[in-house]
Amino acid sequence: MNKRWTIGKIKEYVENNSESKLLTTEYHGFSQKLLFKCACGSNFEKTLTKFKNNNQRKCDVCQPPKEAR
Numbered sequence: 001m002n003k004r005w006t007i008g009k010i011k012e013y014v015e016n017n018s019e020s021k022l023l024t025t026e027y028h029g030f031s032q033k034l035l036f037k038c039a040c041g042s043n044f045e046k047t048l049t050k051f052k053n054n055n056q057r058k059c060d061v062c063q064p065p066k067e068a069r
Contacts, residue, residue, distance in 0.1 A: 010034070010048060018057035038062055 007027040014022045019039035027034070033045040038059035050056045056063065 005030075005048060013052070018051075020057055 005027060007022075007025065010027060011022045014020060014036070020036045023035040023037055023043065027048075030049055031047060033047055034051070035043060035045055036051070036059075037043050038061075040059065040062055042059040042061055044059040046056050
């Protein structure tokens with residue numbers, strides 16, 4: 001299932017599934033880093049794939065990166 005993401009669909013997904021806000025205004029593909037604003041006020045960048053599939057929906061202060069194995 002190949003879902004075509006538009007900036008509007010991404011913004012709606014972010015609003016419905018996290019406390020963060022999408023600041024990016026254009027979407028060029030899955031490898032593009034998008035700019036978000038965390039609930040704490042910090043800005044952070046993640047790809048849509050990481051945000052969506054890996055549950056990385058907050059800044060590194062609120063949700064520190066996982067330890068390497």
